[in-house]
Amino acid sequence: xxxxxxxxxxxxxxxxxxxxxxxxxxxxxxxxxxxxxxxxxxxxxxxxxxxxxxxxxxxxxxxxxxxxxxxxxxxxxxxxxxxxxxxxxxxxxxxxxxxxxxxxxxxxxxxxxxxxxxxxxxxxxxxxxxxxxxxxxxxxxxxxxxxxxxxxxxxxxxxxxxxxxxxxxxxxxxxxxxxxxxxxxxxxxxxxxxxxxxxxxxxxxxxxxxxxxxxxxxxxxxxxxxxxxxxxxxxxxxxxxxxxxxxxxxxxxxxxxxxxxxxxxxxxxxxxxxxxxxxxxxxxxxxxxxxxxxxxxxxxxxxxxxxxxxxxxxxxxxxxxxxxxxxxxxxxxxxxxxxxxxxxxxxxxxxxxxxxxxxxxxxxxxxxxxxxxxxxxxxxxxxxxxxxxxxxxxxxxxxxxxxxxxxxxxxxxxxxxxxxxxxxxxxxxxxxxxxxxxxxxxxxxxxxxxxxxxxxxxxxxxxxxxxxxxxxxxxxxxxxxxxx
Amino acid sequence: xxxxxxxxxxxxxxxxxxxxxxxxxxxxxxxxxxxxxxxxxxxxxxxxxxxxxxxxxxxxxxxxxxxxxxxxxxxxxxxxxxxxxxxxxxxxxxxxxxxxxxxxxxxxxxxxxxxxxxxxxxxxxxxxxxxxxxxxxxxxxxxxxxxxxxxxxxxxxxxxxxxxxxxxxxxxxxxxxxxxxxxxxxxxxxxxxxxxxxxxxxxxxxxxxxxxxxxxxxxxx
Numbered sequence: 001x002x003x004x005x006x007x008x009x010x011x012x013x014x015x016x017x018x019x020x021x022x023x024x025x026x027x028x029x030x031x032x033x034x035x036x037x038x039x040x041x042x043x044x045x046x047x048x049x050x051x052x053x054x055x056x057x058x059x060x061x062x063x064x065x066x067x068x069x070x071x072x073x074x075x076x077x078x079x080x081x082x083x084x085x086x087x088x089x090x091x092x093x094x095x096x097x098x099x100x101x102x103x104x105x106x107x108x109x110x111x112x113x114x115x116x117x118x119x120x121x122x123x124x125x126x127x128x129x130x131x132x133x134x135x136x137x138x139x140x141x142x143x144x145x146x147x148x149x150x151x152x153x154x155x156x157x158x159x160x161x162x163x164x165x166x167x168x169x170x171x172x173x174x175x176x177x178x179x180x181x182x183x184x185x186x187x188x189x190x191x192x193x194x195x196x197x198x199x200x201x202x203x204x205x206x207x208x209x210x211x212x213x214x215x216x217x218x219x220x221x222x223x224x225x226x227x228x229x230x231x232x233x234x235x236x237x238x239x240x241x242x243x244x245x246x247x248x249x250x251x252x253x254x255x256x257x258x259x260x261x262x263x264x265x266x267x268x269x270x271x272x273x274x275x276x277x278x279x280x281x282x283x284x285x286x287x288x289x290x291x292x293x294x295x296x297x298x299x300x301x302x303x304x305x306x307x308x309x310x311x312x313x314x315x316x317x318x319x320x321x322x323x324x325x326x327x328x329x330x331x332x333x334x335x336x337x338x339x340x341x342x343x344x345x346x347x348x349x350x351x352x353x354x355x356x357x358x359x360x361x362x363x364x365x366x367x368x369x370x371x372x373x374x375x376x377x378x379x380x381x382x383x384x385x386x387x388x389x390x391x392x393x394x395x396x397x398x399x400x401x402x403x404x405x406x407x408x409x410x411x412x413x414x415x416x417x418x419x420x421x422x423x424x425x426x427x428x429x430x431x432x433x434x435x436x437x438x439x440x441x442x443x444x445x446x447x448x449x450x451x452x453x454x455x456x457x458x459x460x461x462x463x464x465x466x467x468x469x470x471x472x473x474x475x476x477x478x479x480x481x482x483x484x
Numbered sequence: 485x486x487x488x489x490x491x492x493x494x495x496x497x498x499x500x501x502x503x504x505x506x507x508x509x510x511x512x513x514x515x516x517x518x519x520x521x522x523x524x525x526x527x528x529x530x531x532x533x534x535x536x537x538x539x540x541x542x543x544x545x546x547x548x549x550x551x552x553x554x555x556x557x558x559x560x561x562x563x564x565x566x567x568x569x570x571x572x573x574x575x576x577x578x579x580x581x582x583x584x585x586x587x588x589x590x591x592x593x594x595x596x597x598x599x600x601x602x603x604x605x606x607x608x609x610x611x612x613x614x615x616x617x618x619x620x621x622x623x624x625x626x627x628x629x630x631x632x633x634x635x636x637x638x639x640x641x642x643x644x645x646x647x648x649x650x651x652x653x654x655x656x657x658x659x660x661x662x663x664x665x666x667x668x669x670x671x672x673x674x675x676x677x678x679x680x681x682x683x684x685x686x687x688x689x690x691x692x693x694x695x696x697x698x699x700x701x702x703x704x705x
């Protein structure tokens with residue numbers, strides 16, 4: 001999968017522009033609408049089965065908050081545990097350092113091909129491209145990741161990355177690539193079988209596998225990957241060498257904490273009581289699975305997020321994608337519009353903090369602040385609060401001469417006095433005549449255009465309530481007291 | 485020598501945390517763990533019969549096949565399943581009891597270890613399990629008795645799994661606490677056959693793991 005965020009300091013494209021492109025894609029909107037609605041209903045169903053769901057969320061949030069506050073200690077403990085169990089731990093400040101470490105490790109094995117378990121973290125650092133530059137082929141083994149890798153496209157959803165593609169497109173793609181000369185219908189069953197045949201050869205012959213991690217336990221050194229297809233188990237079991245890339249925020253303190261997160265994650269993510277396969281491994285087990293294990297601990301902006309007390313909770317994220325499925329903005333624009341590996345509400349707060357707000361300052365505005373994301377978040381990340389916090393930062397950094405700041409200060413003066421307010425209303429009523437079409441204002445000129453770019457504005461009414469009240473009592477009464 | 489990445493990251497973390505108002509109480513990790521709110525359910529209040537019935541229900545919901553057998557009938561049930569699937573070469577961990585093995589089926593014992601190719605060419609695998617969780621229909625393997633290494637229950641296309649009623653717990657925290665006796669063993673949770681919904685959200689069962697999961701649930705009396 002291609003990534004967009006490695007190296008460079010260019011700002012990401014503005015969300016309103018990318019969203020407009022996405023909204024014009026009717027197939028994307030239809031597929032996304034179906035996917036988000038279906039998964040949302042499944043999630044609601046299995047969450048309602050658990051009488052102690054809120055208590056589990058409380059525990060999840062508390063455990064993650066504790067991890068962040070003692071991250072240095074837990075990382076050292078994890079390193080010690082993994083090392084004791086026969087694994088090797090590497091530390092990477094940023095994407096380039098992580099890629100260099102992984103490249104060196106793969107080269108040391110002599111392998112020219114690696115199999116990969118779906119991992120957002122390796123997408124974030126652009127690992128596949130880094131490996132390709134030195135002649136190492138990385139084969140994605142998750143079905144959707146394989147589809148978009150073969151198509152040379154980008155993920156549109158964390159959980160179902162190829163949701164923007166239809167079955168006939170996938171059949172044509174497979175006929176051109178992994179199933180040349182094979183009879184192939186567009187039945188998902190047949191397409192999946194074709195992928196199984198192709199990937200089984202890859203699994204059985206691979207020397208090196210690369211994975212991400214859902215959790216890493218400080219106490220025991222145990223690493224966890226949750227999945228559905230079995231490609232994860234194949235990668236984690238058959239090759240001789242396993243390299244796992246883990247963001248430093250993925251730590252959980254104790255093995256016992258699985259009792260919380262292995263309930264929260266599957267129900268929030270795929271809407272299942274439990275995902276089909278979960279693998280837990282600790283270092284190296286003689287005679288079982290890879291005999292060389294490397295864990296790469298990645299910072300890449302995470303410590304920057306940690307420093308912001310409001311934003312820090314973003315690091316609690318367990319990548320379930322429940323906030324994507326519930327979000328009215330995401331359900332319409334899809335993942336590509338966020339120009340990041342991390343889309344949806346969580347991406348709108350994570351990406352600006354990882355990359356720096358200057359590079360992604362439109363993302364905190366990619367939300368209606370309805371709050372649904374907070375309600376479904378299994379670790380209670382208050383996404384609307386962080387969005388507002390980041391919007392505040394954007395405005396503050398813009399400086400006193402920023403047009404929006406100037407307008408807002410003027411508005412504050414006007415709103416502070418009923419007289420000024422009414423005078424402004426009268427002026428506005430006269431001035432707006434040029435812009436009202438069919439009872440709404442769809443386009444304002446100059447600096448005000450930003451407001452109407454994505455929404456209509458209701459015109460100021462011909463008569464306000466206060467004017468009506470005065471008219472109703474023509475005896476010259478001032479109206480009710482304190483009615484400002 | 486330049487500052488190591490490890491030192492740099494630790495310094496960044498300490499700097500990030502020291503500048504904030506929620507200054508760290510440097511209580512030992514054990515104290516933090518003890519203070520964690522864990523008001524969720526730790527134990528299932530139901531009796532074992534209800535719990536086992538739920539496991540069967542959940543497994544069938546995942547489209548796994550479930551045979552409910554008495555201990556004396558286990559070997560016969562295994563033989564019956566092998567015949568039904570046409571299994572002729574059956575992979576078994578080194579310590580699977582000989583009496584489980586049906587006549588007329590070639591047992592491929594993982595001793596010495598079988599190659600990946602041998603596993604791939606087999607017709608199925610027979611294992612026991614560590615525990616099972618009823619609430620989620622999950623079978624847990626940890627490489628303990630009668631389970632063998634992870635590749636055995638992964639590469640063959642059919643997995644016959646023997647679960648004793650006394651290995652079944654009600655809810656997830658009970659399952660995790662059972663596993664916690666040997667947390668560093670390689671552990672696999674299996675909740676139904678492998679599945680994908682990656683193409684137009686249509687669920688397809690049987691991607692890379694065994695496409696058939698057949699559970700032999702052994703209940704006394």
